[in-house]
Amino acid sequence: MTTRPMNTENHTTPAGFIPALRFHALTRLYDPVVRLTTRELTIKRRLVAGLGQGVQSVLDLGSGTGTLLSLVRSAYPGAKLVGLDADPRIIALARAKVASDVELVHGDATNPPFDPGSFDRVVSSLVLHHLTREQKLRALSAASALLKYDGELHIADWSFPHDVVMRGMFLVVQLLDGFETTRDNVRGDLPDLIREAGFGDVVETYRQRTPFGSMAIYRARSRAAGGEAR
Numbered sequence: 001m002t003t004r005p006m007n008t009e010n011h012t013t014p015a016g017f018i019p020a021l022r023f024h025a026l027t028r029l030y031d032p033v034v035r036l037t038t039r040e041l042t043i044k045r046r047l048v049a050g051l052g053q054g055v056q057s058v059l060d061l062g063s064g065t066g067t068l069l070s071l072v073r074s075a076y077p078g079a080k081l082v083g084l085d086a087d088p089r090i091i092a093l094a095r096a097k098v099a100s101d102v103e104l105v106h107g108d109a110t111n112p113p114f115d116p117g118s119f120d121r122v123v124s125s126l127v128l129h130h131l132t133r134e135q136k137l138r139a140l141s142a143a144s145a146l147l148k149y150d151g152e153l154h155i156a157d158w159s160f161p162h163d164v165v166m167r168g169m170f171l172v173v174q175l176l177d178g179f180e181t182t183r184d185n186v187r188g189d190l191p192d193l194i195r196e197a198g199f200g201d202v203v204e205t206y207r208q209r210t211p212f213g214s215m216a217i218y219r220a221r222s223r224a225a226g227g228e229a230r
Protein backbone atom coordinates (compact mmCIF):
# COMPACT_ATOMS: atom_id res chain seq x y z
CA MET A 1 0.00 0.00 0.00
CA THR A 2 1.23 3.48 -0.73
CA THR A 3 0.10 6.57 1.06
CA ARG A 4 0.80 10.03 -0.17
CA PRO A 5 2.34 11.83 2.82
CA MET A 6 0.51 15.04 3.58
CA ASN A 7 2.24 18.33 4.05
CA THR A 8 0.79 19.04 7.47
CA GLU A 9 2.18 22.57 7.48
CA ASN A 10 0.12 23.56 4.48
CA HIS A 11 -2.85 21.40 5.28
CA THR A 12 -5.90 23.11 6.72
CA THR A 13 -8.83 21.56 8.50
CA PRO A 14 -11.80 21.32 6.09
CA ALA A 15 -13.80 24.49 6.40
CA GLY A 16 -16.99 23.99 8.40
CA PHE A 17 -16.57 20.30 9.18
CA ILE A 18 -18.96 19.12 11.89
CA PRO A 19 -17.13 17.86 15.01
CA ALA A 20 -18.08 14.50 16.52
CA LEU A 21 -20.76 15.91 18.87
CA ARG A 22 -21.26 19.17 16.96
CA PHE A 23 -19.35 21.33 19.48
CA HIS A 24 -15.63 20.96 20.16
CA ALA A 25 -16.24 21.30 23.90
CA LEU A 26 -18.24 18.03 23.80
CA THR A 27 -15.66 15.96 21.92
CA ARG A 28 -14.17 14.55 25.15
CA LEU A 29 -17.60 13.11 26.00
CA TYR A 30 -17.96 11.39 22.61
CA ASP A 31 -17.12 7.83 23.66
CA PRO A 32 -19.51 7.54 26.65
CA VAL A 33 -22.31 9.38 24.81
CA VAL A 34 -22.09 7.20 21.70
CA ARG A 35 -21.69 4.02 23.75
CA LEU A 36 -24.91 4.82 25.66
CA THR A 37 -27.03 6.14 22.78
CA THR A 38 -26.24 4.13 19.64
CA ARG A 39 -25.60 0.46 20.61
CA GLU A 40 -22.18 1.35 19.27
CA LEU A 41 -20.30 -1.88 19.86
CA THR A 42 -23.03 -4.06 18.35
CA ILE A 43 -22.97 -2.28 15.00
CA LYS A 44 -19.21 -1.75 14.89
CA ARG A 45 -18.56 -5.44 15.68
CA ARG A 46 -21.04 -6.39 12.93
CA LEU A 47 -19.22 -4.16 10.47
CA VAL A 48 -15.85 -5.70 11.34
CA ALA A 49 -17.29 -9.24 11.12
CA GLY A 50 -18.37 -8.45 7.55
CA LEU A 51 -14.95 -7.39 6.29
CA GLY A 52 -14.06 -10.92 5.17
CA GLN A 53 -10.88 -12.90 4.66
CA GLY A 54 -7.38 -11.89 3.66
CA VAL A 55 -7.71 -8.21 4.50
CA GLN A 56 -4.30 -6.54 4.49
CA SER A 57 -5.06 -2.84 4.45
CA VAL A 58 -7.98 -0.81 5.85
CA LEU A 59 -8.72 2.91 5.77
CA ASP A 60 -11.24 4.35 8.26
CA LEU A 61 -12.69 7.62 6.92
CA GLY A 62 -13.61 9.93 9.81
CA SER A 63 -12.00 7.63 12.37
CA GLY A 64 -12.97 9.74 15.40
CA THR A 65 -11.71 8.39 18.72
CA GLY A 66 -10.54 5.16 17.05
CA THR A 67 -13.05 2.66 18.46
CA LEU A 68 -13.66 1.04 15.06
CA LEU A 69 -9.93 0.95 14.28
CA SER A 70 -9.30 -0.84 17.61
CA LEU A 71 -11.88 -3.49 16.70
CA VAL A 72 -10.36 -3.88 13.22
CA ARG A 73 -6.90 -4.24 14.79
CA SER A 74 -8.14 -7.07 17.04
CA ALA A 75 -9.63 -8.90 14.03
CA TYR A 76 -6.65 -8.31 11.68
CA PRO A 77 -3.47 -8.12 13.81
CA GLY A 78 -1.12 -7.89 10.82
CA ALA A 79 -3.05 -5.51 8.59
CA LYS A 80 -1.99 -1.97 7.70
CA LEU A 81 -4.55 0.30 9.37
CA VAL A 82 -5.01 4.00 8.67
CA GLY A 83 -7.50 6.44 10.19
CA LEU A 84 -8.28 9.80 8.58
CA ASP A 85 -10.09 12.59 10.41
CA ALA A 86 -10.65 16.32 9.92
CA ASP A 87 -10.37 17.11 13.63
CA PRO A 88 -6.89 17.21 15.19
CA ARG A 89 -8.44 17.18 18.69
CA ILE A 90 -10.16 13.85 18.13
CA ILE A 91 -7.05 12.43 16.49
CA ALA A 92 -5.22 13.19 19.76
CA LEU A 93 -7.88 11.22 21.69
CA ALA A 94 -7.58 8.33 19.23
CA ARG A 95 -3.78 8.36 19.48
CA ALA A 96 -4.05 7.66 23.20
CA LYS A 97 -6.46 4.78 22.54
CA VAL A 98 -5.40 2.82 19.45
CA ALA A 99 -2.34 0.63 18.98
CA SER A 100 0.82 2.53 18.07
CA ASP A 101 1.07 0.79 14.68
CA VAL A 102 -2.24 2.34 13.55
CA GLU A 103 -1.52 5.39 11.40
CA LEU A 104 -3.69 8.45 12.12
CA VAL A 105 -3.81 11.16 9.50
CA HIS A 106 -5.31 14.64 9.68
CA GLY A 107 -7.27 15.35 6.51
CA ASP A 108 -10.51 15.69 4.64
CA ALA A 109 -12.55 12.63 3.64
CA THR A 110 -13.61 14.46 0.47
CA ASN A 111 -9.96 14.82 -0.60
CA PRO A 112 -8.03 12.06 1.16
CA PRO A 113 -4.22 12.21 0.84
CA PHE A 114 -3.58 8.64 -0.36
CA ASP A 115 -2.69 7.08 -3.68
CA PRO A 116 -5.33 5.30 -5.79
CA GLY A 117 -5.68 1.57 -5.17
CA SER A 118 -4.05 1.73 -1.72
CA PHE A 119 -6.55 -0.25 0.37
CA ASP A 120 -8.42 -3.58 0.46
CA ARG A 121 -11.23 -2.07 2.54
CA VAL A 122 -12.51 1.42 3.25
CA VAL A 123 -14.72 1.62 6.33
CA SER A 124 -16.60 4.57 7.77
CA SER A 125 -18.92 4.84 10.73
CA LEU A 126 -21.26 7.73 11.62
CA VAL A 127 -19.46 10.15 9.29
CA LEU A 128 -21.62 10.52 6.17
CA HIS A 129 -24.37 12.22 8.18
CA HIS A 130 -21.83 14.98 8.92
CA LEU A 131 -21.42 15.70 5.19
CA THR A 132 -23.64 17.52 2.70
CA ARG A 133 -24.94 15.48 -0.25
CA GLU A 134 -22.20 16.88 -2.48
CA GLN A 135 -19.54 16.12 0.15
CA LYS A 136 -20.92 12.60 0.59
CA LEU A 137 -20.56 12.00 -3.15
CA ARG A 138 -17.03 13.37 -3.18
CA ALA A 139 -15.99 11.28 -0.17
CA LEU A 140 -17.56 8.12 -1.62
CA SER A 141 -15.98 8.70 -5.05
CA ALA A 142 -12.62 9.22 -3.37
CA ALA A 143 -13.13 6.01 -1.38
CA SER A 144 -13.84 4.14 -4.59
CA ALA A 145 -10.59 5.38 -6.14
CA LEU A 146 -8.58 4.45 -3.01
CA LEU A 147 -9.73 0.85 -3.13
CA LYS A 148 -7.98 -1.90 -5.03
CA TYR A 149 -10.03 -3.42 -7.83
CA ASP A 150 -12.74 -5.52 -6.15
CA GLY A 151 -12.01 -3.86 -2.80
CA GLU A 152 -14.96 -3.20 -0.52
CA LEU A 153 -16.58 -0.24 1.16
CA HIS A 154 -18.34 -0.83 4.51
CA ILE A 155 -20.44 2.04 5.88
CA ALA A 156 -22.35 2.20 9.17
CA ASP A 157 -24.63 5.19 9.61
CA TRP A 158 -28.11 6.48 10.37
CA SER A 159 -30.61 5.08 7.90
CA PHE A 160 -34.23 5.01 6.77
CA PRO A 161 -36.27 4.59 9.99
CA HIS A 162 -37.85 1.26 10.96
CA ASP A 163 -41.05 3.09 12.03
CA VAL A 164 -42.53 6.38 13.20
CA VAL A 165 -40.91 6.09 16.64
CA MET A 166 -37.45 5.75 15.11
CA ARG A 167 -38.26 8.68 12.80
CA GLY A 168 -39.35 10.81 15.74
CA MET A 169 -36.30 10.04 17.87
CA PHE A 170 -33.98 10.83 14.95
CA LEU A 171 -35.10 14.46 15.22
CA VAL A 172 -32.79 14.71 18.24
CA VAL A 173 -29.81 13.77 16.03
CA GLN A 174 -30.99 16.22 13.36
CA LEU A 175 -31.25 19.04 15.89
CA LEU A 176 -27.69 18.31 17.03
CA ASP A 177 -25.95 17.55 13.72
CA GLY A 178 -28.14 19.60 11.38
CA PHE A 179 -30.96 18.82 8.95
CA GLU A 180 -29.09 19.32 5.68
CA THR A 181 -26.42 16.69 6.29
CA THR A 182 -28.73 14.11 7.89
CA ARG A 183 -31.54 14.31 5.29
CA ASP A 184 -30.01 11.82 2.84
CA ASN A 185 -29.66 9.27 5.65
CA VAL A 186 -33.23 9.43 6.90
CA ARG A 187 -34.62 9.40 3.35
CA GLY A 188 -32.78 6.13 2.77
CA ASP A 189 -30.65 7.65 0.00
CA LEU A 190 -27.24 6.30 1.08
CA PRO A 191 -27.36 3.17 -1.18
CA ASP A 192 -28.14 5.35 -4.22
CA LEU A 193 -25.34 7.77 -3.36
CA ILE A 194 -22.92 4.86 -2.99
CA ARG A 195 -23.95 3.60 -6.45
CA GLU A 196 -23.70 7.11 -7.91
CA ALA A 197 -20.13 7.32 -6.59
CA GLY A 198 -19.16 4.35 -8.76
CA PHE A 199 -19.66 1.31 -6.54
CA GLY A 200 -21.40 -1.91 -7.54
CA ASP A 201 -23.13 -4.70 -5.58
CA VAL A 202 -24.49 -2.29 -2.97
CA VAL A 203 -26.30 -4.17 -0.19
CA GLU A 204 -27.64 -3.35 3.24
CA THR A 205 -26.20 -6.11 5.42
CA TYR A 206 -27.61 -5.14 8.82
CA ARG A 207 -30.11 -2.82 10.52
CA GLN A 208 -30.60 -1.92 14.15
CA ARG A 209 -32.83 0.26 16.28
CA THR A 210 -31.14 2.62 18.72
CA PRO A 211 -32.52 5.12 21.24
CA PHE A 212 -32.09 7.88 18.60
CA GLY A 213 -33.13 6.21 15.36
CA SER A 214 -32.36 3.44 12.91
CA MET A 215 -28.86 2.56 11.75
CA ALA A 216 -27.67 0.33 8.94
CA ILE A 217 -24.53 -1.16 7.48
CA TYR A 218 -23.98 -0.97 3.71
CA ARG A 219 -21.41 -3.00 1.81
CA ALA A 220 -20.35 -2.20 -1.75
CA ARG A 221 -17.68 -3.27 -4.22
CA SER A 222 -15.29 -0.96 -6.01
CA ARG A 223 -14.82 -1.18 -9.73
CA ALA A 224 -12.72 1.97 -9.88
CA ALA A 225 -10.22 2.11 -12.70
CA GLY A 226 -7.67 3.48 -10.20
CA GLY A 227 -7.54 0.15 -8.35
CA GLU A 228 -5.16 -2.55 -9.53
CA ALA A 229 -6.58 -5.94 -10.48
CA ARG A 230 -5.76 -8.60 -7.88
Ligand SMILES: C[S@@+](CC[C@H](N)C(=O)[O-])C[C@H]1O[C@@H](n2cnc3c(N)ncnc32)[C@H](O)[C@@H]1O
Pocket (backbone or CB within 6 Å): 014, 017, 018, 019, 020, 021, 034, 061, 062, 063, 064, 065, 066, 067, 068, 084, 085, 086, 087, 090, 107, 108, 109, 110, 124, 125, 126, 127, 130, 131
Ligand atom coordinates in the same frame (compact mmCIF):
# COMPACT_ATOMS: atom_id res chain seq x y z
C1 LIG B 1 -19.83 11.20 14.75
S1 LIG B 1 -18.10 11.12 14.58
C2 LIG B 1 -17.82 9.42 14.19
C3 LIG B 1 -16.47 8.94 14.64
C4 LIG B 1 -16.19 7.47 14.45
N1 LIG B 1 -16.12 7.10 13.05
C5 LIG B 1 -17.20 6.63 15.18
O1 LIG B 1 -17.91 5.83 14.55
O2 LIG B 1 -17.29 6.75 16.40
C6 LIG B 1 -17.83 11.92 13.00
C7 LIG B 1 -16.35 12.09 12.71
O3 LIG B 1 -16.21 12.54 11.38
C8 LIG B 1 -15.20 13.52 11.35
N2 LIG B 1 -15.40 14.35 10.16
C9 LIG B 1 -16.41 15.22 9.88
N3 LIG B 1 -16.26 15.76 8.66
C10 LIG B 1 -15.12 15.21 8.14
C11 LIG B 1 -14.42 15.36 6.90
N4 LIG B 1 -14.87 16.18 5.94
N5 LIG B 1 -13.30 14.64 6.71
C12 LIG B 1 -12.83 13.80 7.67
N6 LIG B 1 -13.44 13.63 8.87
C13 LIG B 1 -14.58 14.31 9.09
C14 LIG B 1 -15.36 14.27 12.66
O4 LIG B 1 -14.19 14.98 13.02
C15 LIG B 1 -15.67 13.12 13.61
O5 LIG B 1 -14.51 12.57 14.15
